[in-house]
Amino acid sequence: MSNARIPKYVQLKNELLAWLQDGKLQPGEQFPSENEIAEQFGLSRQTVRQTFGELEQEGWLERIQGKGTFARNPLRRENEQVKTIGIVTTYISDYIFPHIVRGAEAELRSRGYRLLLSSTDNNKEKEMESLQLMTSQPLSGLIIEPTKSAEGNPNLEYFLKLQEKGIPYLMINEKYRELDCPCLKVDDEAGGFAAALHLLDRGHRLIAGFFKRDDLQGVNRLKGFLAAHRKYGSAVSSRHVVTFTTEQKREVPYRQAIELLSGNEEERPTAFVCYNDELAVVLMEAVAHCGLRVPEDVSIVGFDDSSLATASGTKLTTLTHPKSAMGEAAAKQLVGMIEQGDVYEDTIFEPVLIRRDSVIDRN
DSSP: OOOTTSOHHHHHHHHHHHHHHTTSSOTTSBOOOHHHHHHHHTOOHHHHHHHHHHHHHTTSEEEETTTEEEEOOGGGGGGOOOOEEEEEESOSSSTTHHHHHHHHHHHHHHTTOEEEEEEOTTOHHHHHHHHHHHHTSOOSEEEEOOSSGGGOOTTHHHHHHHHHTTOOEEEESOOOTTOOOOEEEEOHHHHHHHHHHHHHHTTOOOEEEEEESSSHHHHHHHHHHHHHHHHHTOOOOGGGEEEEOGGGTTHHHHHHHHHHHTSOGGGSOSEEEESSHHHHHHHHHHHHHTTOOTTTTOEEEOSBOOGGGGTSSSOOBEEBOOTHHHHHHHHHHHHHHHHTOOOOOOEEEOOOEEOOSSOOOOO
């Protein structure tokens, strides 16, 4: 129970399920009490109760009045295999990822599948650890968000092992280019194009773009940003394209934004296109640091239509991301691959521009 990104009740649930799978607790044996579990793992009783409730709902525990809580394993009745699906994402409890996971979890639970969650913190070594964990389980299928997808796939052997074992898998948000698996993703290039075009149509000609370069989402959003300028016949200064890695996602864009806004007023950008809403909020802080205002001095467009888009004083113009719908659709497709052998092409979600208050017309 060491991954702080995974909710504590989910970590505890995975640990207790491992007890059952490893034979530490056999069906019919009495479980430790909620108080004993809470003390052993250093958790609140409320967290333990939430975990017990889910395990009972899924049939792994049975509470008998006056006697206690007992282990069960109903999914193995009549030689039936445990139906387990793993989800590996870059993050679980941050930003838009809880919505994606909840969408998948609700669908899978309704189909009788148990869920194992793991996050990579967008780190290739942690992705390897997550894949090792998943491939060591009696797994029915796997939903994966690739880690730093623009930097290749050093963990190819684990994906090949999935294929060797006949375990279906699909990817969300992007996929490693050498793998032939279904992918559910947003049309990021179209989103970057729409964001820049929206600003160009409103008279902005000095637009700075901030894009993450170690994942293909950022690469494709930048590609769309540049394509919109080409359509307008508007040159993009190299100074106005800022790229950064996951590890630099706050410091480098923030510092570069301040540098751009502190320069000659004639060369100062009048608008920013941001890799996502999380970055847009950071750059709003940079604008304020320079004594400027959004949108009067600098217009800003984000991406993902996250809760952050409407959390600040200036509501953010942004592009949509399907979030829960993507998670639900991924779960439905994977179940179809497992149970019917269905074959799917990539599913592309078209982003829609949501106009709010962070863009001003300069025409």
